[in-house]
Amino acid sequence: MESSVATRIEELKAGKTTKAQRAMMDFLSRTDGTSVLKMSISEIASAAGLADATVLRFCRSLGFGGFQEFKIRLAQDISGGMTERPCAVGFVSEMATDYHAAVDRSFANLTPELLQKIVEDILSARSVCCFGAGRSYPAALELYNRFTKMGIESRCERDPLALSVLLSSRTEQDVIVLFSVSGETRMTLEAAELARACKMKILVITGSGGSPLTRFADAVIYSDSAERTADTDAVANRLMQFFAVDVICTGLRFRDKARFDEYIAKGNVAIAGK
Numbered sequence: 001m002e003s004s005v006a007t008r009i010e011e012l013k014a015g016k017t018t019k020a021q022r023a024m025m026d027f028l029s030r031t032d033g034t035s036v037l038k039m040s041i042s043e044i045a046s047a048a049g050l051a052d053a054t055v056l057r058f059c060r061s062l063g064f065g066g067f068q069e070f071k072i073r074l075a076q077d078i079s080g081g082m083t084e085r086p087c088a089v090g091f092v093s094e095m096a097t098d099y100h101a102a103v104d105r106s107f108a109n110l111t112p113e114l115l116q117k118i119v120e121d122i123l124s125a126r127s128v129c130c131f132g133a134g135r136s137y138p139a140a141l142e143l144y145n146r147f148t149k150m151g152i153e154s155r156c157e158r159d160p161l162a163l164s165v166l167l168s169s170r171t172e173q174d175v176i177v178l179f180s181v182s183g184e185t186r187m188t189l190e191a192a193e194l195a196r197a198c199k200m201k202i203l204v205i206t207g208s209g210g211s212p213l214t215r216f217a218d219a220v221i222y223s224d225s226a227e228r229t230a231d232t233d234a235v236a237n238r239l240m241q242f243f244a245v246d247v248i249c250t251g252l253r254f255r256d257k258a259r260f261d262e263y264i265a266k267g268n269v270a271i272a273g274k
Helices: 005-013 019-029 033-037 041-048 052-061 067-078 087-109 112-123 134-149 160-168 186-197 212-216 235-255 257-271
Strands: 128-132 154-156 175-180 201-206 219-222
Touching: 005 019, 005 067, 019 041, 019 052, 033 067, 041 052, 052 067, 052 087, 067 087, 087 219, 087 235, 112 201, 112 219, 112 235, 128 134, 128 160, 128 186, 134 154, 134 175, 134 235, 134 257, 160 186, 175 186, 186 201, 186 212, 201 212, 201 235, 235 257
Parallel strands: 128 154, 128 175, 175 201, 201 219
Antiparallel strands: none
């Protein structure tokens, strides 16, 4: 049976702790566990006087994959540590934990400065190319569709040969967004090499901040979980990609709301009743 949250905290206390860790432990010691379960990561961070990312790091320091995994263990502790449950409930809980953890990790690594750089690069670009091989293609297509509706000049090629032809005419005025869970897909690495040769700005969205693909990147959004990226079929990995798409598009919209809302409204009118 896995160690309880209380046991893990005691083990953490036995070593050298940071000021942030002590603040979180103090918050948990004076807050009813049931109340904690009802709180979001932002609410806990605010109550403890910390940042959201700091709360996530605290959960990891206890040996959890993310905030949701911490809450699931806490809920089991409160219910008396009962782990007997139907198989279906067990794997559904694990899947939900994976989904939440993928977003939690991506959120923790996505700083305001990074998002600002990404938004600036896209706004100043002549065009944006989107590419993802295999199961990463749907996220690339989603970004292309969102950009098209927002009036941003973009292209999305599924065929690597067509992509090579497209990139051959790109310059430092253009941006490419590359999606890859592993960051090791050969076709995506080749696209990155060609984009770098053309001096394009490169944004990488991947599952690992240390993957080979990131060495080409001007900016990286990643979840940084080796055990999750090893399973490239896991839907949680693609959830992280779509989260990144949504963050980028929302960041652009906030930067110039009037402009992008007008384009989106025109797009909605164009397809109404189709």
